[in-house]
Amino acid sequence: MSFEKARNIILWFVRPFKPQTEHYWRIVVLCFVAASTFWLLNALNKSYSTQTTYPVRFVYSDQRLVPIKPLPEEVMVNVTGKGWKLLRKSLKVEVQPAEVYIRNLPRNNYLLGSALRPALVNAMDGLQLNFVVTDTLFFDFNTRVTRRIPLKLDPKQRVTDDRHAMLRPVRISPDTISFQGPSSMVDSLPDPFLLRLPITNLTESAKIVVPIEYDNKSMVKADISEATVAVRVKPLQQRELQVTPELVNVPLRTEVTLRPQVVLIRYLALEDSSAFINSDAFKAVVDFSRYNRLDSTVVPELVQKPAGARNITLWPERIKATLER
Numbered sequence: 001m002s003f004e005k006a007r008n009i010i011l012w013f014v015r016p017f018k019p020q021t022e023h024y025w026r027i028v029v030l031c032f033v034a035a036s037t038f039w040l041l042n043a044l045n046k047s048y049s050t051q052t053t054y055p056v057r058f059v060y061s062d063q064r065l066v067p068i069k070p071l072p073e074e075v076m077v078n079v080t081g082k083g084w085k086l087l088r089k090s091l092k093v094e095v096q097p098a099e100v101y102i103r104n105l106p107r108n109n110y111l112l113g114s115a116l117r118p119a120l121v122n123a124m125d126g127l128q129l130n131f132v133v134t135d136t137l138f139f140d141f142n143t144r145v146t147r148r149i150p151l152k153l154d155p156k157q158r159v160t161d162d163r164h165a166m167l168r169p170v171r172i173s174p175d176t177i178s179f180q181g182p183s184s185m186v187d188s189l190p191d192p193f194l195l196r197l198p199i200t201n202l203t204e205s206a207k208i209v210v211p212i213e214y215d216n217k218s219m220v221k222a223d224i225s226e227a228t229v230a231v232r233v234k235p236l237q238q239r240e241l242q243v244t245p246e247l248v249n250v251p252l253r254t255e256v257t258l259r260p261q262v263v264l265i266r267y268l269a270l271e272d273s274s275a276f277i278n279s280d281a282f283k284a285v286v287d288f289s290r291y292n293r294l295d296s297t298v299v300p301e302l303v304q305k306p307a308g309a310r311n312i313t314l315w316p317e318r319i320k321a322t323l324e325r
Contacts, residue, residue: 049080051133054120055095058139060102066144068182068219075116076133081126089127098123102141111137142182150176151227152192161201162311164233165270171230177212181220189214195227205232236268236310239277245284245300245319257322258286263300264316267309281306286319296321 053074058067075098081089089095098119100111113132120129151172153159159166177193179186195210207230212222242262250256263284269277283304291298297318305312 049078049130051076051078052089053077054079054089054124055097056100056116056119056137057097058100058102060141062144064144065102065105065141066182066219068140068142068184071139072137075113075120075137077120078130078133079124080128080130096123096125100137105143106139106141109138109140111139113137142184144181145183145186146178146180147186147189148176148178149189150192152194153229154194154196157196157200159197159200159202159231160233161203163268164203164235165268165310166202167232167234170232173228173230174224177227178223179214179220180223181216185216185220189220195229197229197231202231202233203235205230207231234270237271238266238268240264240266241279241282243279243282243284245286248285248287249289251288251323253325255324256288257324259320259322260316263314263319265302265312265314267305267312269308269310277306277308281309284314286321288321291321291323292318296323 054077055074056072058071098116100116100119113134113136116132116134116137117129120132151174153170153172172195179189193214195212197208197210199208207228209226210229211226212224214220214222242264244261245258245263247256265282265284281304282302284300284302286298286300288298295318298321299318300314300316302312302314
């Protein structure tokens with residue numbers, strides 16, 4: 001084939017696309033848009049079957065019931081409908097969710113997909129439900145309850161340093177707290193509700209604001225966010241006294257000699273408690289079932305002490321004991 005003949009063939013293909021007027025390409029684009037529009041309108045007027053999601057809404061009294069985990073918001077369905085309806089559904093334009101009514105606390109925490117059919121049929125406008133693809137919807141409701149609990153300072157928390165003591169009772173304002181929320185969460189809260197001070201090692205009386213801390217704050221609501229704890233603190237004084245320990249489990253027909261014969265007790269107590277603490281309030285024993293024959297010693301033990309004594313120590317830690325038959 002000659003070059004000239006090939007050139008003529010190419011020009012014959014290209015010539016229809018050569019602009020005849022200055023608005024040639026604008027006319028071409030408009031024709032393309034018009035054809036596409038007609039094709040799209042024609043396609044949207046046809047019926048199609050497809051698998052898609054459809055929204056669901058749980059209807060319940062939030063004064064009596066509360067979900068303790070997120071509720072399902074949609075189910076998978078197979079539907080048939082005009083292209084217009086399917087497009088509107090995809091764009092979520094004026095789509096009426098299928099309503100699931102929960103009137104009382106459900107016995108089961110699930111709903112079969114087949115049970116949703118009536119609600120879906122009533123909600124679908126212009127769509128024909130073929131079948132529900134989702135097998136099961138899971139949910140979990142609790143009864144909404146209100147519970148009032150007394151507030152108390154945590155007895156395990158150390159509030160003062162070693163040289164001071166906290167006087168009881170501690171004043172807490174307000175002295176109770178009310179919780180509202182799902183029954184499983186509210187009923188699991190401790191009674192009394194314990195508060196822990198944000199500061200410790202107190203050396204003087206103080207009023208301390210304590211924040212209310214608990215789990216599941218997003219679902220369980222309290223009527224207060226903090227409480228004021230009034231703590232009375234007094235200094236302790238160191239005291240000493242001597243007691244004669246009682247001998248126990250001494251071998252028969254054995255004479256015992258202790259060196260020293262008394263035990264020195266050191267303790268801390270409030271200044272105004274001296275009149276209530278005396279040597280009779282303490283009792284020490286020497287148990288010879290724990291006698292160490294290697295060094296002939298035994299450990300004194302304190303078996304009785306008054307409530308007002310703190311940080312008690314005994315001296316000596318071991319007593320020399322001579323046994324004679």
